[in-house]
Amino acid sequence: MHVILGATGHIGSELSRLLLARGESVTVVSRSEDKLQPFKRAGADVAPVDVRDVKALRAVLKRGQRLFLLNPPAPPTSDTDREERASLGAILEALEGVELERIVAASTFGAQAGEHLGDLGVLHEMEQALARQEVPVSIVRGAYYFTNWDMALQSAAEEGVVQTFFPPDFRLPMVAPRDLAVVAAALLTVPEARPGLFQVEGPRRYSPADVATACAEALGRPVTVESVPRARWVETFRGLGFSPMAAESYARMTAATVDGTFPEPGSTLHGRTALEDYVAERCSGAPASPAHQP
Template sequence: MHIILGADGHVGSATAQALLDRDEPVTAVLHSDRKAAEWQQRGAQVAVADVHDVDALRRIFRQGRRLFLLNPPADPATDAATEERKTVAAIVAALADSGLEKIVAESTYGAQPGDQLGDLGVLYELEQALAAQSIPASIIRGAYYMSNWDAALQTARQSGEVHTFYPPDFKLPMVAPQDLGQAAARLLLEPATQTGLHYVEGPARYSPADVAAAFAAALHRPVVAVETPRAQWPEALHKMGFSDKAAESFAAMTALTLGADFPPLSAVEQGPTTLPQYVRELVQQQPPEAGH
C-alpha cells in the first residue's frame, strides 16, 4: 500500500493517480472529506487526518509500506515558515515506529539552510530530518511549479496581463505537477534501498514572457508579462494577504531564486509536459464564467 500525504494538492493528487494508473494500491490522505468520494471512485482508499496529529498520522502510515511525503503550505496570512516547521516536526515524529520501508519526499530547487527563506529553508530542514532517521528516503527537488501560474489566468483573461516578481526575460526551471507525480510514482516503486536526490523539471526553461505567450495562444488574445519591481514586493504581498513575516520570507526566497545557479540539464530529470501544453489544458479546464 502506498500512502500519499497531500493528496488534496496538485503534486500529491498527481502521484496518487499515477500509482492508480499502474494498478497500485493507494491510500489518499486528505485534510477533509470533501474529496473523499472522488478518490474512492478512482479506486483509492481514503484517510482524513490533521497533519499536526502525530498519533493519527502514525496510524495511517502503519497501513502502508511506502509513503509519499509533501509538507502542506501554510496560510500566508500567518507566520507561514513557522507554521510549516510545525507540520514538518509532526510528520517526522509520526515516522517513528510506523513500519514504513521507504519514503519519497517532495522538496524544491534551491533548498538551503535559513530561517526566513520560505520553502527553501523549511524543505531543507525536512531533507535533513529525513536523512537523520532510519527509513530509506528519496528526495525530489522539484522546479518551480507551473501550477503557480494558475492564478494568472484571471488577469490574463480580464486585462491581458500576467503579473510576476521575476523580470519578463528571466528563464526559470519549471515543471508540471503531473510530471512530478510520475517521477514520485516511479521512485516509490523502486527497491527500498534505492535512494538519492532527484532534480525534476520540464522539457525547457521558461520566462514570464513565455508564460504570457502561452496564455495569449490559449486565450486567443494579447497577453503581456508585467513585472512588479523589487521595491514594491512587500506592498504587493500584503495586498495578496501575506503577513509581515510571510512577506519577508517570500521576498527573500524570490531574491535567492533570481540569483540562483540552477543545476545543469545533464543532472536533472526532464518531464514531457511543456508550458504551452500546461496552460492550454488549464484554460480548457476553467472556461470563462457566463457574462465574462
C-alpha cells in the same frame, strides 16, 4: 500499501490517480474528508487526518509500507514558516517507530538553510531530517510549478497582463506537477529503492515573457508582462492578503530564486509537459503529455 500525504494537492492527487490506475493499494491522507471522497470512489482507502495529530498519523503510517511525504503548505495569511515547520515536526515525530520500506519526499529546487526563506528553508530542514532516517529516502526536488502561474493566467485572460515578481526575461526551471507525480510514482513502485536526490524540471527553461507568449497564443490576443519591482515585493504580497511574516518570507524566497543559481539542465530529469501545453490545457481543458520516468 502506499500512504500519500498531501493527497488532495497538485502532486498528491496526480500521484494517487497514477498509482490507483496501476492497481496499487493506496491510502490517501488529508484533513478534509470531503476532498477525499473522489479518491474513495476511485478505490483508495482514505484517512481524514490532520498531520498535526501525531498519534492518528502514526497509526495511518503503520498501515503502509511506502510513503509519499509532502509537507502541507500553510495559508499565506499565517506565519507560513512557523506553521510549516510545526507540520513538518509533527510528521517527523509520527514517523518514529514506524517501519517503512521507503520514503519518497517532495522538495524544491534551491532548498537551502536559512530563516524566513519560505519553502526553501523548511524543505531543506526536511531533507536533512530525512537523511538521518534509517529507511531509504528519495528526494524529488521540483522546479517552479506551472500551477504557480494560474493567477497570472487569469489576469492574462481578463486584463491581457501576466503579473509576476520575476524580471520579464528571467529564465528559470519550471515543471508541471503531474510530471513530478510520474517521477514519484516510479520511485515508489520500482522493485528496489532508489535513495538519493532527483531534480525534475520541464523540457526547457522559461521566462515570464514566455508565459505571456503562451497566453497570447492560447487566447488569440496580445498579452504583456507586468513585473513588480523588488522594492515593492513585500508591499505587493501584503496587498494579496499575505501576513506580514509570510510577505517577508515570500519576498526573501523570491530574491533567493532570482539571485541564486540552478542545476545544469543535463543533471536534471526532464518531464515532457511543455509550458505551452499547460497554458493551452488551462484555457481549453485538453490533457497535456505525461512525463519521462527516472
